[in-house]
Amino acid sequence: MIRKLRYTSMTNTDEKFCVQKTLKIIGSKWTVLILRELCDGTKRFGELEKNLEGISSKTLSIRLKELEKNGILKKKIYPTIPPKAEYTLTPKGQSLKSIISSMHEWGEHYT
Secondary structure, three states: OOOOOOOOOOOOOOHHHHHHHHHHHHOOOOOHHHHHHHHHHOHHHHHHHHHOOOHHHHHHHHHHHHHHHOOOOEEEEOOOOOOEEEEEEOHHHHHHHHHHHHHHHHHHOOO
C-alpha cells in the first residue's frame, strides 16, 4: 500500500526532502536499470554491460562506484588474472526492489 504524501503539511526538513534525497542516489541516468539487473542476483561488469544496451563502460563504472559509495551494492574482487569483480545488492539495495517492481508494474499498465 502506498502511503499518502502530505506535501503541504510537512514541517520537518528531512521529511520534506525524502524524495529528493532518494533521487540523488538512484535518479541518475542508467542507475535504475543497473539496479533492475542486480535485482536478479550477482552480476559481473561484462554481464551488466551486455544487458544494458547502449551504456558506455565509463558510465557503467561511474554508476557502480556511486552505488557502492552509497551502500546500495557491494563489489567483490577476485584475485585472478585478469581480475574478476562481481556486484551484488546490499540489504539497503535489496530494499529498493519494491520500487523497481512498482515501476515495472506501472510501465506494464500505462505504456
